[in-house]
Amino acid sequence: MWTEIIDAINAHQRFIISAHTNPDCDALGSELGLALHLQRLGKTVSILNSDPMPPTYAFIDPDGLVQTYSATAHRQTIADANAIIVVDASGGWTRLGRVGNALADAHKPSLCIDHHPNSVKYTDVAVVDPTAAATGELIVELVEAMGGEISPKMAVALYTAIVTDTGNFRFSSTDARTHRITAKLLEAGAQPAKIYNQLYEQNSLGRVKLEGYTLQNIALTHGGRTAYSMLTLEVLERFGVASSDLDSFSGLSQKIKGVDVSVFLVELPRRRVKISLRSNGSVPVNQIAAKFGGGGHVPAAGATADGTLETVLSNVLIEVEKLL
């Protein structure tokens, strides 16, 4: 399955790697694992994303390889590139945000490596495997298919990609393949306790208290099958927490017995709302996210919509109800 990707990697020298907007750990860890692999092959690599790296994840990028795209600063980088590799985003160039437009306009040879279902083919070559629990798994398999070695830095980035995208190996996507790949990453130097500590035990007091506030304000609807909560800009400011630093909040209400779907909304500047959806697997929340221009997986998906918290909430709940 890797032949075309490997041929393209061997044929080119200067690469740009990118991923979806609001990059999660699978997107970032896959970008870094792949970039470090390409660097070991003597290639020149730039990782360009539309949105900045959340501070929580910065530990997977000790050398600062991940850059936030700027039209002026990166014009030449894009012009000089021979090929583009997109990871963890197969919905089309628009899933990449601003940098996606620039990359699409560059008309360079393009590759995609992803595990999202319902992919759209928009690159010249694509390996999309929805049976993989994380794109990070696919990067490990690519490195192996090329006879490459996993360095300790690659192991940390790729382990973090997999551990976060599987919800610490608890989502139904987790299988024997996930654990086999993960075992190799442990052998290559990834330390689970250290990574867990970096991911989940570095919160500010304000963020932990905001979690308490969010729990306090969970509401149920649809006979207890849907839980929802939301945070205003004013509340985020009061607790001193950035909207990009709320990854684990979307699943908080999945703890409640009988809840099939969790809706978590965060107010953004300029009347925008970030929608995060979780389900126990019985409701494909990626179908709901798609209605709002987003994407994801059956148990976890997201989107960004225009409107106030109240209007977006009622629109999302209407879509949830259709699928219950």
Ligand SMILES: [Mn+2]
């Ligand atoms: Mn992913």
